Amino acid sequence: MSIKIIGTGSYLPEKVMTNFDLEKMVETSDEWIRTRTGIESRHLASQEQAASDLAFEAASRALTMAKTAADELDVIVVATVTPDHFFPSTGCILQRKLGAHKAFCFDLEAACSGLLYSMETAKSLLAANPRYRKALIVGAEKLSSITDWSDRNTCVLFGDGASALVLAKDDEPESEGSICSIQLHSDGNYAEILQIPAGGSRKPVSEETLAGREHFIRMAGRDVFKLAVNGMLSAGKDVMAEAGVEAESLRWMISHQANSRIINAVADRLALPEEKVFINLDHCGNTSSASIGICLDELNRSGRLSKGDYILVTAFGGGLTWGAALLRWQQQQF
Numbered sequence: 628m629s630i631k632i633i634g635t636g637s638y639l640p641e642k643v644m645t646n647f648d649l650e651k652m653v654e655t656s657d658e659w660i661r662t663r664t665g666i667e668s669r670h671l672a673s674q675e676q677a678a679s680d681l682a683f684e685a686a687s688r689a690l691t692m693a694k695t696a697a698d699e700l701d702v703i704v705v706a707t708v709t710p711d712h713f714f715p716s717t718g719c720i721l722q723r724k725l726g727a728h729k730a731f732c733f734d735l736e737a738a739c740s741g742l743l744y745s746m747e748t749a750k751s752l753l754a755a756n757p758r759y760r761k762a763l764i765v766g767a768e769k770l771s772s773i774t775d776w777s778d779r780n781t782c783v784l785f786g787d788g789a790s791a792l793v794l795a796k797d798d799e800p801e802s803e804g805s806i807c808s809i810q811l812h813s814d815g816n817y818a819e820i821l822q823i824p825a826g827g828s829r830k831p832v833s834e835e836t837l838a839g840r841e842h843f844i845r846m847a848g849r850d851v852f853k854l855a856v857n858g859m860l861s862a863g864k865d866v867m868a869e870a871g872v873e874a875e876s877l878r879w880m881i882s883h884q885a886n887s888r889i890i891n892a893v894a895d896r897l898a899l900p901e902e903k904v905f906i907n908l909d910h911c912g913n914t915s916s917a918s919i920g921i922c923l924d925e926l927n928r929s930g931r932l933s934k935g936d937y938i939l940v941t942a943f944g945g946g947l948t949w950g951a952a953l954l955r956w957q958q959q960q961f
């Protein structure tokens with residue numbers, strides 16, 4: 628028995644905001660943003676679009692690639708920090724949009740590590756229960772809705788988007804799965820360095836919290852930077868060691884797209900050459916839980932993934948949460 632990734636999908640909203648647009652909104656420059664983060668532009672959802680709308684587009688594309696009808700799905704996991712509502716879950720809203728009536732659906736909140744957490748969750752569910760055959764995992768974010776557009780420390784970093792993967796169980800005893808190894812970590816001691824202070828049960832909405840702009844992302848960027856490099860590096864090394872795969876054997880490293888300096892610091896410490904490090908944050912920015920899946924889909928649809936390729940995936944986000952997965956691509960070239 629093995630679990631295979633049989634379809635990828637992603638969606639980036641039409642509207643593009645460039646660094647030059649941001650220059651008109653806060654005291655910043657294209658040069659600062661490009662050199663400090665690697666970002667040149669990002670996509671923004673329209674007012675009418677919520678996370679589930681972005682999720683629907685990405686999920687539909689992944690299901691089409693997987694040649695899977697929505698009513699074949701047993702489970703839908705949506706990773707998001709920007710759900711349509713506190714409840715019902717964005718997973719249930721996506722279920723309705725897709726017509727996936729057989730599935731049970733829920734949201735998972737692990738910030739930028741959300742898709743990795745969802746992968747482990749879906750893989751474990753499929754492996755544990757003989758009745759479950761297919762799962763859809765989605766990372767969907769409308770980060771523009773929780774971005775303080777007057778704060779230059781954060782507003783230059785984020786973008787909107789969604790990605791989706793279809794996972795299927797193969798009962799052949801000798802079959803090889805797509806997920807060789809996966810390891811997840813959390814450390815709640817760092818909860819405050821990356822958070823939205825108000826709007827939850829700790830500090831419900833009030834005139835005071837609104838005036839203090841406490842419903843937007845707050846981040847201690849420098850602290851997050853160091854922890855992100857160390858966390859993704861050690862998790863990345865651990866999954867490779869567990870699978871017995873050396874860094875030289877990797878075809879790609881895909882890291883959460885927060886900052887090209889963070890990604891390159893991890894790649895340098897693994898002695899990975901530039902051509903094996905996939906970066907698309909120049910045109911996406913940080914899309915939190917969507918970012919890794921957008922990268923995988925971009926690589927897949929441009930024919931840059933082949934059967935047998937080893938892909939190291941690493942992620943890091945609020946919580947703190949972090950982790951890594953070593954994938955072995957099982958699809959024929961798209």
Ligand code: ACO
Nearest residue numbers: 655656659738739779780783848849851852885886944945
């Ligand atoms: N334009 C111009 N100057 C700026 C801007 C801006 N947009 N933003 C900050 N600055 C200034 C700062 O005010 C500071 O000025 P000062 O020295 O006068 O105080 C100076 O630039 C340097 O600031 P630093 O914070 O030291 O800049 P740094 O090189 O660390 O880059 C950044 C900041 C990009 C935020 C970086 O720390 C980073 O990427 N951190 C990690 C982010 C991350 O990984 N997030 C992960 C998950 S996100 C999620 O979970 C939703």
